[in-house]
Amino acid sequence: MESLVKSLREELPFFKDGYVYLDSASTSLTPKLVIDAMIEYYKEYRANIGRGVYYAAKFATYAYEEAREKVAKFINAKPEEIIFVKNSTEAINIVARGLNFNREDNIVTTLLEHHSNYIIWLNIGKIRGCSIRIAGLDEEGNIDIESLISHVDKKTKIIAITQTSNVLGVKTPIKEIVKIAQENGSLVLVDGAQSVPHMKVDVRDLNCDFLAFSGHKMCGPTGIGVLYIKEGLQEHLEPLCIGGGVVEDVNLDDYILKKGPAKYEAGTPPIAEAIGLGAAISLLSNIGMDRIEAYEQILTEKLIEGLSKVEKIKLYGPRDASKRAGIVAFNVNEKDPHDVAVMLDERAKIMVRSGCHCALPLHKYVLKAPNGTVRASLYFYNTLDDVVKLIEALDKMINFFIS
Ligand SMILES: Cc1ncc(COP(=O)(O)O)c(C=O)c1O
Structure with a gap:
């Protein structure tokens, strides 16, 4: 090492x-091979993805999808479960805005959270009328699991929790929390912004429903992040943003959205950045x-x-x-x-x-x-x-x- x-x-x-x-908890530095991968895209095959049929367009599409495959393998997911987003903040917003909350629902989060996994839920409470419940911490700053359990019930739509605190570095017992959630029929969103760059995170093992993380905290470029959505849940999650690239068909007064990651990746995505993230993941995986x-x-x-x-x-x-x-x-x-x-x-x-x-x-x-x-x-x-x-x-x- x-x-x-x-x-x-x-x-x-x-x-x-x-x-x-x-x-580095704020943002990590960028190794040369990550920069080189992005420069190669700009110099050698600079084209949009998923559109053109000429060589460079096909190659760019291949490279972008290859990056998705690398991300999927890195967290033990399927490529269809990986959505490229701008950062963790956008990933959490997609989940919060895309789920169908109503007044009877409650959302459980914790005092450990970064604002990106906190005020987003307060906002959902305001606009959808559901209640927000905040689980406490013990005197060292570890999650108080009894407090969390006491806040979760059959009306808990989602538990949104960080896997590693961006202030105290404490880790939360995600597997245990997923079990509590499942006993109550609740979903779990894991904020992996500070965990995915530093430890092996396996979504199948955790059995969480959503995982959010940012490329720029794991040797990748800025402007690219990931939202993992467990298979089957995409049907219940509306996209935050729609437009070009997300539709299967459009008629005079209606449209049909695509299935899979494309549904959430409206417009031209951050192509070079996805390729750069793929290079960063290769580096981390090789180490x-x-x-x-x-x-x-x-x-x-x-x-x-x-x-x-x-x-x-x-x-x-x-x-x-x-x-x-x-x-x-x-x-x-x-x-x-x-x-x-x-x-x-x-x-x-x-x-x-x-x-x-x-x-x-x-x-x-x-x-x-x-x-x-x-x-x-x-x-x-x-x-x-x-x-x-x-x-x-x-x-x-x-x-x-x-x-
Ligand atoms: C735990 C945690 N969640 C979310 C975020 C937001 O990440 P980003 O700014 O990349 O969206 C951060 C950023 O520091 C973080 O530490």
Whole structure:
């Protein structure tokens, strides 16, 4: 793994200039082979898909569909179950807007969620009149499964839950939650934005109904994401957007939508981006998701261990690194998190995120940190040296504040 990481870092921005990038939960860096795959499309076979019958059009269609097959294999789905979207946010909106909610229904979500899996449901509550139920967390920030169970009943249309928190890095027991949902006849949407890039996610094993994730957090380009829809459910999910490419037939006053992914991919899709995502998935698959997860686990343990020892640092989330992914939120000695992030950047060339990370309910009501937190997030191209640099820089900064 070390030699692979070393050669990858040579082609990524920041590292070769001495910067330390610790903001991959926000967006990951893009390996050269991903950029090359997109350039090849633009230079060699730049044509629209699913339309033309000439060589380049057929080749572009083939490459786009090949990317869909790679995504499907990556999460153990069928290609027909994979919808290309813009990002996780769009994927969750498609599910929320496309299901037929009524006033008697309720939706269960949690305090761990990113706004993209939270306010979308609040909005559905407003426009469809159904109630939104929020499951709580334990004192470490893990999902309180008893609280979740108490909110689910026969009127729960969907449980929408993240698999990994984008603030605390905690993982949720999706299989257990799917069982609870099935006992009540409810659907489960998994927000995989922070899990799919970092661990093996198998939709057949999870048995979830929907899975949303973003290409740009897994070495792919921006502008491409994925919505997995379990076989059979597409019939019950209206598309968010219609137009060219989605119809089987059109008459003067009616139309018939296609079946399968095309139903949800109106207009010209992000072709180069899908091909780029396919290349990113080949890279991740070649390395092996289990290997990536194990490597990141080692870095996470060191990060938590190191930060716990720095005086004046308040760490959020479980201390036991095996319970979490490489996303660690903290605060420094009552300092504004943005000030800490600016100092890390300016004095130590370390890039971290600061603020509420699109998770205001979690910061306000659970962490009691309404001004936010500093968040360091890792990916497999980080090293132990990156972790050590962050800890040393914080240690120095805190001495500076105190003196
Ligand atoms: C857990 C989680 N869900 C959803 C999103 C939204 O992802 P995107 O901005 O790619 O739509 C993010 C982004 O950080 C996230 O961390």
